[in-house]
Each structure stands twice: as C-alpha cells, then as structure tokens.
Amino acid sequence: MKITIAKSAGFCFGVKRAIDIALESAARSKDRVYMLGDIVHNENVVKNIERAGIEKTRKLNNPRIGSLLIRAHGSSKKIIEKAGRLGLKIIDATCPMVKEIHNIAIDMDSRGYKIIVIGDYKHDEVQGIVGQIKHKAIVLQGLADIKKKVPKRMQKSAVVVQSTQNLEKVLKMQELLKERVDDLQFFNTICSPTRLKQAEIKTLPKASDCIIVIGSKTSANTKRLYQIAKSINKNSYWINSPDELKKKWLRGAKSVGITAGASTPDETIAAIKERIQEIAH
Numbered sequence: 001m002k003i004t005i006a007k008s009a010g011f012c013f014g015v016k017r018a019i020d021i022a023l024e025s026a027a028r029s030k031d032r033v034y035m036l037g038d039i040v041h042n043e044n045v046v047k048n049i050e051r052a053g054i055e056k057t058r059k060l061n062n063p064r065i066g067s068l069l070i071r072a073h074g075s076s077k078k079i080i081e082k083a084g085r086l087g088l089k090i091i092d093a094t095c096p097m098v099k100e101i102h103n104i105a106i107d108m109d110s111r112g113y114k115i116i117v118i119g120d121y122k123h124d125e126v127q128g129i130v131g132q133i134k135h136k137a138i139v140l141q142g143l144a145d146i147k148k149k150v151p152k153r154m155q156k157s158a159v160v161v162q163s164t165q166n167l168e169k170v171l172k173m174q175e176l177l178k179e180r181v182d183d184l185q186f187f188n189t190i191c192s193p194t195r196l197k198q199a200e201i202k203t204l205p206k207a208s209d210c211i212i213v214i215g216s217k218t219s220a221n222t223k224r225l226y227q228i229a230k231s232i233n234k235n236s237y238w239i240n241s242p243d244e245l246k247k248k249w250l251r252g253a254k255s256v257g258i259t260a261g262a263s264t265p266d267e268t269i270a271a272i273k274e275r276i277q278e279i280a281h
C-alpha cells in the first residue's frame, strides 16, 4: 500500500514556537507557570506540557505568584490586564501571525472602521482578536451571518480573518461584504501554514483511495482539513490516535493519504502510519 504524508502535516511554526516557549519557561522559572485553558488544541501536547510542570487553570480569580503563559492563539487585553492585577508576569507565546491580526484590528478600529472578524464565535483566537479593540466587533462564522449581522449599507469596515479559516469560504464572504460596505478594507489574514495545508489537502484526496486526517476533535483547523478532504473523497476519516483507525476503511485501498492539523505531534502521525502498515500486511 502506498502511504503519502502531506508535507505540511502536523505542527505549524506558531505551535512549535509556543511549545518551545512553554517548555523553556517551565525549566527556567522558579515560581509556578500557569496556562489558561489549553496552550494548543491537542490533548497529548497539553499533557506533556503539564508533565513539564506547567499548571492548567480554568479561571484567573485569586492573587498568585508566578507567570501566565499566553497560548499560540493569543488572549484578550482584559485577561492580560487581569493577570497583571493578580500579580502574574506574562510569558507571551502568541504566534506572530496572530499578533499581526491584533495589530491590524487595533489600527483599523482606531481609524474608525467597524471591525468584522470572520471566524468561529467561541474560538480562543477570535475571542483574543475582539478583545483587543475599543469598539464592539462583528463576528461572522459563515455566509448566513452576513444577512443577519451586517447592515445593508455600511460606510467603512475592516475585515480580518481567523488564521485557520477555509480560504474558499472567506473569498465568498468577501464578495458578499463588498455589496454592503462602501469602504471595505479586507485583510485576508489566513496564515501561510494554513494556506499550504489547505492547498495540499485539495490534491491529496484525488490521488489516494483513502484519506486519514489526524488531529484532536477540539482542533478547528483539523476540522476544516477534514471537511475539505471529505468533500473531494468520501473515503476520508478524522482520527486522533491509532486505536481509532478501522480496518474496513482500508479494505481494497491501494493508496492512503495522510494529513494532520497544526497541533498534531509527529509521534501521533508516525504511530498512525505504523498502524496502517500493520493493517495492510
């Protein structure tokens, strides 16, 4: 059986960087290092970081000694200010590409543009972006939201995009927004690793009998890769560990394509490849 792993499968630059910062600060810091929620959307990576000594916390409400690690997809200003008031130092592992989105939103908001964010309402990254600016932003998750949330006529608006959104959907939304906004400043802030992954997954399913997309069910970028793969090849599956792989998916398949979300470790990809090889023999 031919197994092809997409070149872009697995950790992106921003996730790798955040994990390195986390492990380094855990090793260096004498006081506690906290992370608010999960540093990246992958259970195994979070477990490793906790093992290295970083403590996961759900809420910041008591004064503490130590530092707060800001995850790859950033945080709102409110959270950072609150951490400061509680006595925590900030270790910022926000991806530079997400920082760039924050800077655009802050700049355009201060210039009087209504900020529109295309992204998943509840995602940390989207919460972090809307939490940077003084005025309320409009968040659009899908095409249907435009009618519901964007006035028919708007004078000026600036659009930024969650870094892991689906490019095709975003371009369609851009066209619809042009019809409603006179001065539309559109910043397509889908990051380069995401663009690369989405471009590769568009060709992989055509060339393979079966597609395996690897990543946590909490990972939005993995979900989008899976949706794209499934739309091209019905024999596409989304798993996060070798045990989830089903023999029947590979029955009759001569070629398998593998890709993985931005927070999926190489070890998981290697273990799933090994399991596919075992089944094939």
Ligand code: SF4
Binding pocket: 012, 013, 014, 015, 072, 073, 095, 096, 097, 098, 163, 164, 191, 192, 193, 194, 221, 262
């Ligand atoms: S997916 Fe893109 S924006 Fe998000 S951490 Fe990775 S490189 Fe940065």
